[in-house]
Amino acid sequence: MIEFIPSAFAATFSVSVLLALAAGTFAGIIIGALPGLGTVLGLVMALPFTYVMDPATAIALLLSIYVSSIYGGSISAILINVPGTPQSAASVFDGYPMAQRGDGALALGYATVGSFIGGIFSLIVLVLIAPQLAKFALQFGPIETFALIVFALTTIAWVSSGEMLKGLLSATIGLFLALIGPDAMTGQIRFNFDSLFLSAGLTVIPLLIGFFAVSEILYQAAVLKDVKLPAVTSGGFKLAPWSEWKPRIMVILRSCGIGSFIGVLPGTGATAAVFVSYADAKRRSPNPEDFGKGEPSGLLASEASNNAVSGGAMVPMMALGIPGDGGTVVLMGALTIHNVIPGVRLFSQQPDLVTLIFVLLFLSNILMLFIGGFGANLFSRMLRIPTTLLMPLVFMMSVVGAYAIRSNPVDLFVVVIFGVVGFLLRLNRFPPAPIIIGFVLGAPLEMSLRQGLILTDMNFLAFFASPIALILFCITGLIILNLFGLGNAISKRFRRKETQSNN
Amino acid sequence: MQQKNADMLYGAVLAGMACAMFAHTFSPIYQNEFLFGDVSTVFFPRVLLGIIFVLSMMLVVKGKLSTSDAILTQINVKRVLLTGGATLITVVGVWYLGYLVMMPVGVFLIGLALGYPNLVILGITSLISPLVVWVILAKFAQVSFAPGTLL
Missing domain, CATH: 1.10.287 (Helix Hairpins)
Known part of the structure; x- marks a missing residue:
């Protein structure tokens, strides 16, 4: 892969790619900073711009938005006490108190550098792990692929906002939606109900625009309390002296490790990572009582870990073709438009493209550091744009993105229908990401099951003969046991026995 | 509920x-x-x-x-219906009248339904933003926009 680095840098240093990187980083920071938008909506809004771009430019735009929007969330968390993205939720605890006491510029300095280090750390993890994982996954046949997808979907559902049953239902609904249209093995049209439109099957872009963008607009309409402009504390950008950084190096590195590790696990995402990192930093700190009152270590733990998730989350997406969260599922959908199919074969068949992705991620993080630093004042002014003005623009970009993909106006209705469905599901805390991830994985799951059954003469028990599949099935089984509450019941029984023996 | x-x-x-x-x-x-x-x-x-x-x-x-008395998030039903209606009108309008005619109306209606207070800023945004997006994407990048079946 090293031999492709010079050509990857050469491809990067074209006007279009550099412009896309800079524009994506700039837009990503703004999108992340504005509460109500966030990484997924940012990527969805950028989709129509990528349709006519060459793959390198399109990937540059999307990756830079993906990376910088996570950082952007910290700006509003620090300056207006509202995290721009869920990933920055823990940055509020110490970032806002710092801004309140007049250290807003210093807090933004910590957040920017912490995010940069997190991003670079996760890139190293991605470069080291993803190729090895892809090489290992080359041994996978249909049975192992089936076990892996079932495991990934169960994990994603398991960690879905604490509502595992609803997460599992969402994932299964997504899997079912993928079956509408022609059967990949026989060509038989299924579940079209004599509709010409459904005969062709649903496509991922209108579906994810509906579930993520339109449902978000309706959800904001449902829950918006007031339209007052937020009070923004002073912004700017200031770096703390080295003496302030030195005692916090271990906090940053540990948070990077936690973020990258959690990022690799499908479905867990940055929100979980930041709280784990924050709690870890507080537990190990000599002065934990300062956390929540403007302690820079708390802000660094949160910001380093949420950006460290970005590379980690791309490991299963790039190496196995399994997107772990909303951001990577949009990235995967967008890459597919450009005939870049993430998965095992990406590393063996397009190593040049993989290297290009690594180089683009590296440059995105560098640009995020510079644009974030120099544009801090501008970004803090942008926070005055209210959600009620942003949401109509999100809808406008949704319409453009949904129509342009096939020039089919029916896709606009698909967007609205699934927007309403997504909104109704969100009202009852059904997470939207497992639906889209299920939709993306539906066809490969069915294909691998049927191929596996043909290989084993319809003997499903033979699926357990594969050691890899057996391990994955066992872990999946444990997760499902937890769903039925057996895990809790067993631990309660143990605790009761322990109490009895102590007495 | x-x-x-x-x-x-x-x-x-x-x-x-x-x-x-x-x-x-x-x-x-x-x-x-x-x-x-x-x-x-x-x-x-x-x-x-x-x-x-x-x-x-x-x-x-x-x-x-369940023995819990927890309720779902309180929602503003009127605003949801207005916003949903505005999105539907926009989509139908885009189908028949095309993006350039209908999108400014759509952006305005959705902003209004969501309760954006300053109608002047909303009006200017509604007129300018769809046009800017159209110029960038249709003229420079050749992305296809809905032309409208009636036009």
Whole structure:
């Protein structure tokens, strides 16, 4: 892969790619900073711009938005006490108190550098792990692929906002939606109900625009309390002296490790990572009582870990073709438009493209550091744009993105229908990401099951003969046991026995 | 609405839909010969629908057994209906009148439905932003925009 680095840098240093990187980083920071938008909506809004771009430019735009929007969330968390993205939720605890006491510029300095280090750390993890994982996954046949997808979907559902049953239902609904249209093995049209439109099957872009963008607009309409402009504390950008950084190096590195590790696990995402990192930093700190009152270590733990998730989350997406969260599922959908199919074969068949992705991620993080630093004042002014003005623009970009993909106006209705469905599901805390991830994985799951059954003469028990599949099935089984509450019941029984023996 | 009632309602609706779809898989259109020892084309859908049914019924039971009085997030129904209506009008309008005619109206209507207070800024944004996006994407990047079936 090293031999492709010079050509990857050469491809990067074209006007279009550099412009896309800079524009994506700039837009990503703004999108992340504005509460109500966030990484997924940012990527969805950028989709129509990528349709006519060459793959390198399109990937540059999307990756830079993906990376910088996570950082952007910290700006509003620090300056207006509202995290721009869920990933920055823990940055509020110490970032806002710092801004309140007049250290807003210093807090933004910590957040920017912490995010940069997190991003670079996760890139190293991605470069080291993803190729090895892809090489290992080359041994996978249909049975192992089936076990892996079932495991990934169960994990994603398991960690879905604490509502595992609803997460599992969402994932299964997504899997079912993928079956509408022609059967990949026989060509038989299924579940079209004599509709010409459904005969062709649903496509991922209108579906994810509906579930993520339109449902978000309706959800904001449902829950918006007031339209007052937020009070923004002073912004700017200031770096703390080295003496302030030195005692916090271990906090940053540990948070990077936690973020990258959690990022690799499908479905867990940055929100979980930041709280784990924050709690870890507080537990190990000599002065934990300062956390929540403007302690820079708390802000660094949160910001380093949420950006460290970005590379980690791309490991299963790039190496196995399994997107772990909303951001990577949009990235995967967008890459597919450009005939870049993430998965095992990406590393063996397009190593040049993989290297290009690594180089683009590296440059995105560098640009995020510079644009974030120099544009801090501008970004803090942008926070005055209210959600009620942003949401109509999100809808406008949704319409453009949904129509342009096939020039089919029916896709606009698909967007609205699934927007309403997504909104109704969100009202009852059904997470939207497992639906889209299920939709993306539906066809490969069915294909691998049927191929596996043909290989084993319809003997499903033979699926357990594969050691890899057996391990994955066992872990999946444990997760499902937890769903039925057996895990809790067993631990309660143990605790009761322990109490009895102590007495 | 109480969370437990919502769970029962959602579970019942999803279970009903799964049953209807499951019955549909027995339609004669799916009775084909299977080549190379393949399973039926509706084998996997039936498995999935079975899982959806079981999980939905678990949601119903969970709601039934729940002793919690937690309620769903309080929502502004009027604003949701207005915003939903505005999005639908915009989509229908884009179909018939095209993006350039309808999108400024759509952006304005959705902003209005969401309750943006300053109509002047909303009006200017509604006029400028769709035009800017159109110029960038249609003129420079050749992305296709809905032309409108009536125009």
